[in-house]
Amino acid sequence: MKKIYLIALFAVFTATQASAQCASSCTYIASEQGIGGSTAVTLLKPTGVVTNDVMIAAIHSGWCGANTIVPPAGWTLINSTSNTGPGCGSSSTQILLATYYKVATASEPSFYVFTGTATQYLVGGIVAYTGVNPTSPINVSSSFGAQEACANIVANSVTTTAACTRLVSVFVCSVNSSATNIVPQVSLTERLDASTTGNHPWGNENLSISDESISTAGATGNRTAALSGCSGLSWATAGQLIALTCQTTTGINDEVLNNSFAIVPNPSNGIFEVSMLEKNTSSVTMEVFDCLGRSIKQQQLQELKTVIDLAGYPKGIYFVKLTSEQGTAVKKIIID
Numbered sequence: 001m002k003k004i005y006l007i008a009l010f011a012v013f014t015a016t017q018a019s020a021q022c023a024s025s026c027t028y029i030a031s032e033q034g035i036g037g038s039t040a041v042t043l044l045k046p047t048g049v050v051t052n053d054v055m056i057a058a059i060h061s062g063w064c065g066a067n068t069i070v071p072p073a074g075w076t077l078i079n080s081t082s083n084t085g086p087g088c089g090s091s092s093t094q095i096l097l098a099t100y101y102k103v104a105t106a107s108e109p110s111f112y113v114f115t116g117t118a119t120q121y122l123v124g125g126i127v128a129y130t131g132v133n134p135t136s137p138i139n140v141s142s143s144f145g146a147q148e149a150c151a152n153i154v155a156n157s158v159t160t161t162a163a164c165t166r167l168v169s170v171f172v173c174s175v176n177s178s179a180t181n182i183v184p185q186v187s188l189t190e191r192l193d194a195s196t197t198g199n200h201p202w203g204n205e206n207l208s209i210s211d212e213s214i215s216t217a218g219a220t221g222n223r224t225a226a227l228s229g230c231s232g233l234s235w236a237t238a239g240q241l242i243a244l245t246c247q248t249t250t251g252i253n254d255e256v257l258n259n260s261f262a263i264v265p266n267p268s269n270g271i272f273e274v275s276m277l278e279k280n281t282s283s284v285t286m287e288v289f290d291c292l293g294r295s296i297k298q299q300q301l302q303e304l305k306t307v308i309d310l311a312g313y314p315k316g317i318y319f320v321k322l323t324s325e326q327g328t329a330v331k332k333i334i335i336d
Contacts, residue, residue, distance in 0.1 A: 026166035026246035028211065029053060029128040033194035036122035040115045045108055046128040053104045054132040056242060059114045060172040061096035062121040062196075062205045068096075069122075070115045075100040079143035083238045095174045096120075097238040099141070103134045123205040125192045129166065132244045139165050139243040152224040153182065155239030165214045168242040171225040173206040175235035182208040183226045214243065267334035270311030276304055288333075289319040310335060 030046035041059065049055065057075060061067040071077070078099040116122055142156040153171045171182050184190050188210035195206040214220060223241055262275040274286070288297040288310070296313065299306075301322075310318065310333075318333050 026129050026131045026164075026213070026244050028189075028191060029130055031125060031127045031192040031209070033125040033192045033207070034123070035194065035196055036114075036124065038116075038119045038121055040113055041122040041124040042111055042113050043124050043126050044111045046126055049104050049108065049128045050130075051104055051106045052134040053128055053130045054134065054137045054244065055102045055104060055126050055128045056168055056209075056244075057100045057102070057112070057114065057124065057126045058170045058172075058207060058209055058240075059096075059098045059100075059122060059124040060174075060205055060207045060238075061098075061116055061118075062123075062174050067094075067116045067118040067120045069098040070117065071098075071100050072112045072114065074105075075102045075112070078138060078242055079141050079240050081143045081238045081240055083236050095172065095236050095238060097170065097172045097240060099170060099240055099242060101137055103137060104128075121196060121205055123172075123194050123196055123207045125194050125207055125209055127168065127191045127209050127211070129244060131247050132166075133247055136245055139245040141242045142240055152226050153237045153239050155223045155225075155241045157219050157221050158241045158243055159219045160214060160217050160243045162245055163215060163217050164246040165217075165243040166246060167212050167214050167220055167223070168244060169210045169212075169223045169225070170240045170242070171208045171210075171237070172239070173227060173235060173237045175204055175206070175227075181228045182206050183228065184208060184210040185224050185226075188212050188223065263333060267336045270313060270335045271307065271309050272333060274301065274306045274308060276301065276306075284322065284324045287321045287323075289321065290316075 029048045032044040032046050034041045034043045036042070043057065046055065056078075057071070059069045061069065069080075078101055081097045083095055112126070114122065114124055139160050139162055140158045142158045153173065155169055155171065169184060169188055171184065173182055182193065189212060190208060190210045193208050196204055208225060220241065220243070223239075225239070227237075264273050264275060266272060284301040286299055286301050287295055288308070290296050290313070297308070297310070313335065315335050318335060320333060
């Protein structure tokens with residue numbers, strides 16, 4: 001069998017293609033939630049988490065004073081959002097929402113303890129995902145979303161820099177009522193809803209985490225959550241949006257394929273060379289797509305180096321799909 005040296009051109013998919021990829025990438029695994037005492041909250045590791053899965057933790061500190069959260073080893077701060085509102089006999093009562101991420105290792109503990117530096121009641125939760133880029137899991141995040149009225153909690157928009165992300169929305173509320181409920185907007189799927197009871201010490205603490213798949217890069221727009229049971233009561237809220245970077249490779253042996261190619265130059269003027277590293281297979285099909293997902297070129301790759309000519313096509317991003325007996329891979333080539 002003749003040795004073929006594989007090379008791929010790779011792409012960011014169109015909205016339709018990216019949506020299909022995102023449906024199976026950054027997949028939700030499970031969640032855990034916990035109600036803490038006055039200084040710490042313990043959260044179990046979500047069921048099903050394995051090496052390179054990504055966990056997002058959110059910790060909400062209640063009213064009556066400033067607080068700082070100390071995470072367990074291995075957790076990295078995403079954002080810390082504070083807000084003030086009436087309560088505890090003051091018009092400047094402070095609440096806190098701190099979020100963290102951790103890429104799972106092969107030896108994760110069964111639980112994690114998040115500790116506050118002040119005596120404030122804590123409520124927390126962890127949501128876990130597979131298919132997130134373990135090297136750079138957080139694409140972008142927002143750290144403000146707060147108001148003091150019994151209306152929607154607003155988490156400010158973020159602008160993602162990559163197609164195929166999962167938007168995690170975190171909402172918290174402190175209010176002097178155990179009847180309060182956080183209801184995320186309909187585009188979001190709620191993953192956990194944790195709350196205290198009995199006003200600890202002056203407010204009932206509420207935490208909700210939801211998510212949705214985002215297939216294209218750019219501004220996401222605000223996300224909101226409605227509140228119930230807080231009319232006319234003292235309260236304060238906060239929110240964050242966190243965009244996870246999803247893995248976008250496809251096929252049963254993408255890692256092998258993706259490490260077996262070079263494209264020179266990239267960006268190019270439309271003429272570029274596909275240089276292939278050694279691969280034992282007799283059938284490699286290359287297909288190029290434009291930004292609308294239309295197939296514009298197909299050919300078999302038979303040589304060590306193959307010159308591709310797209311000089312007659314408009315400038316922009318093009319997508320190359322490489323298919324062989326080992327699987328399928330897709331990446332991008334930029335023509336400028």
